[in-house]
Amino acid sequence: MASDTLQSTSHTGWRAWLLTDTPASRMQARLGQLYLGWRTFRSNPLALIGFLIIVALVLMAIFAPLLAVHDPYAQNLDLRLRAPGEDGYWLGSDDLGRDIWSRIVHGAPITLQIVAIVAVTAPTIGLLVGTAAGYLGGWIDVVLMRITDIFLAFPRLVLALAFVAVLGAGIENAILAITLTAWPPYARIARAETLTIRRADFIAAIRLQGAGPIRIITGHIWPLCLSSIIIRVTLDMAGVILTAAGLGFLGLGAQPPLPEWGAMISAGRDFFLDSWWVATIPGLAIFIVSLGFNLLGDGLRDVLDPKRKSA
Amino acid sequence: MTDTTAAAGRRRTAPLVRRGAALLSTLGVIAVTMFGLIFVTFIIGRVMPVDPVLAVVGERASKEIYDRVYFEMGLDKSLVEQFWIYLTDVLTGNFGTSTLTARPVVEDIARVFPATLELATIGVIIGIVFGVPMGVTAAVYQGRWPDHVVRLFGLFGYSMPIFWLALMGLIIFYGNLDWVGAPTGRVDVFYQDIVPPVTGMILIDSAIAGDWTIFWNAVSHVVLPAAILGYYSLAYISRMTRSFMIEELSKEYVTTARVKGLSERAVIWRHAVGNVSVPLITVIALSYANLLEGSVLTETIFSWPGLGQYITNALLNADMAAVLGGTVVVGLTFVGLNMLSDVLYRVLDPRARS
Numbered sequence: 238m239a240s241d242t243l244q245s246t247s248h249t250g251w252r253a254w255l256l257t258d259t260p261a262s263r264m265q266a267r268l269g270q271l272y273l274g275w276r277t278f279r280s281n282p283l284a285l286i287g288f289l290i291i292v293a294l295v296l297m298a299i300f301a302p303l304l305a306v307h308d309p310y311a312q313n314l315d316l317r318l319r320a321p322g323e324d325g326y327w328l329g330s331d332d333l334g335r336d337i338w339s340r341i342v343h344g345a346p347i348t349l350q351i352v353a354i355v356a357v358t359a360p361t362i363g364l365l366v367g368t369a370a371g372y373l374g375g376w377i378d379v380v381l382m383r384i385t386d387i388f389l390a391f392p393r394l395v396l397a398l399a400f401v402a403v404l405g406a407g408i409e410n411a412i413l414a415i416t417l418t419a420w421p422p423y424a425r426i427a428r429a430e431t432l433t434i435r436r437a438d439f440i441a442a443i444r445l446q447g448a449g450p451i452r453i454i455t456g457h458i459w460p461l462c463l464s465s466i467i468i469r470v471t472l473d474m475a476g477v478i479l480t481a482a483g484l485g486f487l488g489l490g491a492q493p494p495l496p497e498w499g500a501m502i503s504a505g506r507d508f509f510l511d512s513w514w515v516a517t518i519p520g521l522a523i524f525i526v527s528l529g530f531n532l533l534g535d536g537l538r539d540v541l542d543p544k545r546k547s548a
Numbered sequence: 549m550t551d552t553t554a555a556a557g558r559r560r561t562a563p564l565v566r567r568g569a570a571l572l573s574t575l576g577v578i579a580v581t582m583f584g585l586i587f588v589t590f591i592i593g594r595v596m597p598v599d600p601v602l603a604v605v606g607e608r609a610s611k612e613i614y615d616r617v618y619f620e621m622g623l624d625k626s627l628v629e630q631f632w633i634y635l636t637d638v639l640t641g642n643f644g645t646s647t648l649t650a651r652p653v654v655e656d657i658a659r660v661f662p663a664t665l666e667l668a669t670i671g672v673i674i675g676i677v678f679g680v681p682m683g684v685t686a687a688v689y690q691g692r693w694p695d696h697v698v699r700l701f702g703l704f705g706y707s708m709p710i711f712w713l714a715l716m717g718l719i720i721f722y723g724n725l726d727w728v729g730a731p732t733g734r735v736d737v738f739y740q741d742i743v744p745p746v747t748g749m750i751l752i753d754s755a756i757a758g759d760w761t762i763f764w765n766a767v768s769h770v771v772l773p774a775a776i777l778g779y780y781s782l783a784y785i786s787r788m789t790r791s792f793m794i795e796e797l798s799k800e801y802v803t804t805a806r807v808k809g810l811s812e813r814a815v816i817w818r819h820a821v822g823n824v825s826v827p828l829i830t831v832i833a834l835s836y837a838n839l840l841e842g843s844v845l846t847e848t849i850f851s852w853p854g855l856g857q858y859i860t861n862a863l864l865n866a867d868m869a870a871v872l873g874g875t876v877v878v879g880l881t882f883v884g885l886n887m888l889s890d891v892l893y894r895v896l897d898p899r900a901r902s
Binding site: 383384386392394400403489499505506510513516517530531535 | 581584585587588592707709710722837845859863864866872878879
């Protein structure tokens with residue numbers, strides 16, 4: 238009883254510190270903001286599911302060697318195309334007798350690598366282009382935005398296909414091609430955000446204090462663009478995963494024997510009517526992960542975008 | 549006094565001038581974008597670190613052959629000159645010759661394009677027929693279970709690899725249930741090339757020829773790929789319809805209509821849906837354009853003899869002229885549909901006109 242009350246008071250004390258109207262330090266205010274965001278986020282079960290899926294993917298990628306029960310590259314031609322559950326293959330084996338579960342597990346780091354690289358590079362390019370165009374204006378704006386429009390004019394997969402066609406097949410080139418096709422929407426968003434804040438008083442105040450355009454853009458405009466960019470990145474990652482899988486499926490992304498999920502579907506295509514699991518299971522993995530990113534992105538939008546919250 | 553009349557006069561002429569200027573600037577944007585599209589494909593084809601001569605003659609060609617091809621391809625000229633030649637070629641409809649089919653790329657594309665158009669059109673129709681009512685229902689029941697079902701159904705569509713969904717569809721509806729035709733293209737192998745091509749779309753051509761056996765065979769082949777493209781279109785259309793409708797239903801005229809005693813059905817379907825139909829048309833045009841992209845992978849699975857399969861085949865055989873030609877055509881169609889949606893919006897929505 239006594240310990241119960243004690244705990245609840247300490248609980249409220251901790252919460253009160255976070256939710257105070259008069260934070261004593263910048264860090265307290267930030268943490269309070271984070272806590273409020275987390276509370277909104279937590280109240281959305283679907284977003285939470287998405288978050289858990291992504292956490293599971295990351296854990297799977299980190300602990301891949303422990304989770305895989307077989308060597309993902311070890312062939313066993315005596316045990317080809319075993320159905321799920323047979324001969325110790327939880328999810329069956331493929332046409333070379335490789336364990337599908339182990340290959341899925343080892344495919345997680347590949348997917349994560351693609352997602353991470355694109356999630357860092359594409360928004361960075363977009364942010365550079367968009368804020369420069371928005372802040373500097375004039376002919377720089379016109380030229381940069383026309384270039385952005387031209388890249389937006391291609392369907393993403395078709396442009397990525399053309400890039401990979403000249404660069405050559407392979408996972409690095411697939412990532413490069415996806416990045417080259419993924420940056421334009423970020424440039425658009427960053428420019429729109431910049432246009433709304435570049436005439437703000439606080440920017441004028443910084444300029445009066447002698448800050449140059451580079452300092453203003455990197456120190457004051459970028460942080461304000463971040464929340465819309467983060468939402469877009471999360472929602473975009475599902476598309477990135479699907480494009481990478483599509484390239485892998487066409488044989489233009491990761492090359493065999495790499496256990497990339499799209500390429501694994503492609504390998505199962507030749508006998509999908511008899512051995513359904515070979516193509517089905519990697520596809521399920523792609524579906525679950527991109528669904529996770531979509532759910533998380535929807536949830537983050539509610540947390541980070543105050544404009545939509547009121548609507 | 550004179551000031552106000554002058555202002556009134558300006559007000560009368562201004563819309564015309566402004567509309568003219570808007571039209572000119574739209575045309576300018578189209579021209580620049582198309583120019584850029586061609587420029588990007590030029591860069592992809594010529595400047596990237598791949599020797600285009602080697603792609604034609606192969607690794608073991610002698611020096612003389614290599615040099616001859618090098619000059620024939622105009623690679624000794626400056627890049628600006630090369631781009632000029634490429635630009636005029638593309639604008640006059642010359643995309644070069646496909647090394648795979650040994651025919652002009654333009655002829656190939658004209659032959660395969662109707663198949664893609666047929667598939668995408670049926671797909672987008674499915675998307676409209678199911679997507680709009682689903683989006684409206686979700687908006688009306690916002691926050692309740694029909695809304696969650698529609699949103700999740702749409703999110704699933706956004707999250708599935710289209711080629712995987714196609715394989716799953718084939719396993720179930722072809723492998724197990726045998727309801728649809730085999731993935732052999734638009735008709736069974738023994739029916740291929742029988743109907744004389746008029747429009748290039750087999751459903752219409754077989755109907756014109758009066759060959760109903762082939763027509764029904766074609767229907768059994770188109771159902772599954774069209775349904776899969778339709779699902780993607782539906783996911784997008786229902787999501788957009790929902791958000792448009794939620795905004796519309798919160799407006800005051802809707803309350804007025806309800807207060808004056810109109811039935812809920814009339815309020816929703818006649819008033820609200822009527823008002824969102826204009827932005828919806830632009831969404832549908834965009835969705836149509838996106839199906840071109842989805843069709844690349846879908847056509848590969850179903851051996852559908854369309855543009856997507858043409859590009860991927862060309863890719864796998866290093867047929868660069870065909871790849872770039874196909875990319876330009878897809879890009880131009882994409883831009884064209886985007887612009888069309890823009891124009892439609894202006895024509896149909898009186899508010900966007902002024």
